[in-house]
Amino acid sequence: MRILFMGTSEFAVPALKELIAHKFELIGVVTQPDRPSGRGKRLTPSPVKGVATAHTIQVYQPEKARNPDFVRTVKRLAPDVIVVAAFGQILPQTILDIPPCGTINLHPSLLPRYRGAAPIQWALINGETETGVTLMLLDAGEDTGDIISADRVPIRDEDTAFTLTRQLAQLGANQLVRCLSNMPIGEPPFAVPQNDAEATHAPRLTKEIGRIDWNQPAIAIHNLVRGTAIWPGAYTFFREKLRLKIVRCQSLPQELDRRPGTLEIAERQKLLVATAEGTLQLLEIQPATKKSMEAHDFINGYQLQTGEFFNY
RNA sequence: CGCAGGGUAGAGCAGCCAGGUAGCUCGUCGGGCUCAUAACCCGGAGGACGGGGGUUCAAAUCCCCCCCCUGCAA
Numbered sequence: 598m599r600i601l602f603m604g605t606s607e608f609a610v611p612a613l614k615e616l617i618a619h620k621f622e623l624i625g626v627v628t629q630p631d632r633p634s635g636r637g638k639r640l641t642p643s644p645v646k647g648v649a650t651a652h653t654i655q656v657y658q659p660e661k662a663r664n665p666d667f668v669r670t671v672k673r674l675a676p677d678v679i680v681v682a683a684f685g686q687i688l689p690q691t692i693l694d695i696p697p698c699g700t701i702n703l704h705p706s707l708l709p710r711y712r713g714a715a716p717i718q719w720a721l722i723n724g725e726t727e728t729g730v731t732l733m734l735l736d737a738g739e740d741t742g743d744i745i746s747a748d749r750v751p752i753r754d755e756d757t758a759f760t761l762t763r764q765l766a767q768l769g770a771n772q773l774v775r776c777l778s779n780m781p782i783g784e785p786p787f788a789v790p791q792n793d794a795e796a797t798h799a800p801r802l803t804k805e806i807g808r809i810d811w812n813q814p815a816i817a818i819h820n821l822v823r824g825t826a827i828w829p830g831a832y833t834f835f836r837e838k839l840r841l842k843i844v845r846c847q848s849l850p851q852e853l854d855r856r857p858g859t860l861e862i863a864e865r866q867k868l869l870v871a872t873a874e875g876t877l878q879l880l881e882i883q884p885a886t887k888k889s890m891e892a893h894d895f896i897n898g899y900q901l902q903t904g905e906f907f908n909y
Numbered sequence: 910c911g912c913a914g915g916g917u918a919g920a921g922c923a924g925c926c927a928g929g930u931a932g933c934u935c936g937u938c939g940g941g942c943u944c945a946u947a948a949c950c951c952g953g954a955g956g957a958c959g960g961g962g963g964u965u966c967a968a969a970u971c972c973c974c975c976c977c978c979u980g981c982a983a
Contacts, residue, residue: 632983633911633983634982634983635983636911636912636979636980636981636982637910637911638910638911638982638983641983840980840981842980864947864948865935865947865948866935866947883979883980884979884980885913885914885979885980885981886913886914886915886978886979886980886981887914887915887921887978887979887980888978888979889979890920890921891920891921893920893921893935893936894920894921894922894935895921896921896934896935897920897921897922897933897934897935897936898920898921898922898923898933898934898935899921899922899934900922900923900933900934
């Protein structure tokens, strides 16, 4: 079975690796073009490209998937099935029509919930206690295609976008291998339509979403920290201009009886912040321009005093 | 040539602009106080200030080159 893989980010890597490990016939890998990235704007290949080239698989990097040249290329490759995972571009119907077995997409949520670009992040931000990864047939809509299968996983309190992404990526990869191993010949796998009435949307995060509002309950802020961990991070401002990213924290039920955003140092080493409801204990902090550090070191190095506050 | 901050005791920071015996908080070691302590008091160890050159009577501080770290941006 001729498989064309399309993916870009870290989430797609386990899927590609599993396909390689199980010796599926990969006729090519499509990924986003190398982008200027990182300090100094060096041209950087996507994580998926790194894996593909390491296994000497042909790589295609169209600027636009709907580009006629690229569509012709896909036709020429004549894939039986296209597998998509975190590719980052909308595929035009002209491409979806090509593979006789359909285009299979790996989506890290329990569809129809959390359709869109940032399902893992929003599930965490919303404080969900369960999520999953869904295998579906891509259609013209955004994550609206028929569902092939889904795996559920509980979200633990210590989960962040990092841990969940890693976990769901691996689960999804296994699920994909299972599906491809049982594929019918010459036609798409069995799938059932989504219930659109239950659909919710998980749009791409923006930098502004990471800005902490201390007038929110401690639990909500803690969830924001977990959900934005990969990017943009949950941040606030200290002593007027210093941007601080909260890397790790914990929400406590106790009330500080201070204005939200006010700091309190407890037992010489605990960094507490008053919120609208409950208290947030900061465990790990990263001031802009510094490496992330323990709250304890932050208190010592910056000579923190109870009563100081965060601007927001 | 994208913008910007930084590398000073085990950790986090100050000192650098206006060169002249290296400082703060924490940790650590020893002693004391205490029923006891992560609390408090006293004392000690630990740093050729990222690397290399230069200027100077004198460089953590001024000049040049290199290495490394980080935030933003993408």
